[in-house]
Amino acid sequence: MNASSLPDDLRVFARDWLSSNNLLCLGGEPALIDTGHVKHAAETVRLVEQALGLSVALSTIAHTHLHSDHCGGTAALQAAYPSALTWVPKATLPHVQAWDEDALTFGDTAQRCARFTAQRALTPGQTVRLGQRDWQIHAAPGHDRLAVLLFEPLSGVLLAGDAMWEHGVGIIFEHIEGGNGFTAFIDTLALIERLEPAVVIPGHGVPFARADGAIDAALTRARQRVAYFADHPAQHALYAAKVLLKYQFLDAERMTRPALRAWIDNAPILRRLHRQHRPDLLWDIWLSQVLASLSDKGALQQTDIEVINGL
Numbered sequence: 001m002n003a004s005s006l007p008d009d010l011r012v013f014a015r016d017w018l019s020s021n022n023l024l025c026l027g028g029e030p031a032l033i034d035t036g037h038v039k040h041a042a043e044t045v046r047l048v049e050q051a052l053g054l055s056v057a058l059s060t061i062a063h064t065h066l067h068s069d070h071c072g073g074t075a076a077l078q079a080a081y082p083s084a085l086t087w088v089p090k091a092t093l094p095h096v097q098a099w100d101e102d103a104l105t106f107g108d109t110a111q112r113c114a115r116f117t118a119q120r121a122l123t124p125g126q127t128v129r130l131g132q133r134d135w136q137i138h139a140a141p142g143h144d145r146l147a148v149l150l151f152e153p154l155s156g157v158l159l160a161g162d163a164m165w166e167h168g169v170g171i172i173f174e175h176i177e178g179g180n181g182f183t184a185f186i187d188t189l190a191l192i193e194r195l196e197p198a199v200v201i202p203g204h205g206v207p208f209a210r211a212d213g214a215i216d217a218a219l220t221r222a223r224q225r226v227a228y229f230a231d232h233p234a235q236h237a238l239y240a241a242k243v244l245l246k247y248q249f250l251d252a253e254r255m256t257r258p259a260l261r262a263w264i265d266n267a268p269i270l271r272r273l274h275r276q277h278r279p280d281l282l283w284d285i286w287l288s289q290v291l292a293s294l295s296d297k298g299a300l301q302q303t304d305i306e307v308i309n310g311l
């Protein structure tokens, strides 16, 4: 099987870098896994309605992890399909039920997500019925300490979330939080290799297949990148700061300087990244250097009063 020949009952909605990809599992109990960013929630509902038709309801909403680009459409889907059951990784279920924004990381990153509810836990070691298939649930720490990945052994399809991309690696949040994130990320890559998937559906970017050599190549690239970050953790902190700022600009599109400053003050993770990258620099100097590097790359236009996303 190559990446363009997924089984007919599995449909990938490849989204942009603000929204994650979504996987729609048809037949049986129709399910959507990962729901994109809240900014694109109406579009996510429209994509699902268009694929299911008006006479079929979505039964299940599930998540690889609860970053704001993977669960921002969940509230809108729950409104459109009130009988749907919502699944989240087991360790995050109490955080969702209490809507603890700090535990859910929206507080730390000052990212927005519409409040939703969840009733079911994705427990590593168990399986979950999505559409007409039984999917294995595996813990996938590294990018996110509490993430899971889903693997369907008959088709060999693996839904990786942000545990693996074809090119590059996501932010290793577990390291920023003080955990052993680099090792966890490498262990998750080893798990993916052991599962021998035929196709990987990443959280961002298009699916890629073993038959094309793309999975082996992606594993090699990811291992090299994580090893580089493990040797140069300050560079990982700089990468993470840039990604988080770009993400905010993709969401806001344009911000006044006072609004940007207020947002930064509300995102404690940036203070930790400053300490991990260049504690020798004063905070304001560090911040202006990171913003200037984004402007140099054309990612931002900075005027006297506004910072404008130029992506």
Ligand SMILES: [Zn+2]
Residues within 6 Å of the ligand: 020, 067, 069, 070, 162, 203, 204
């Ligand atoms: Zn993501």
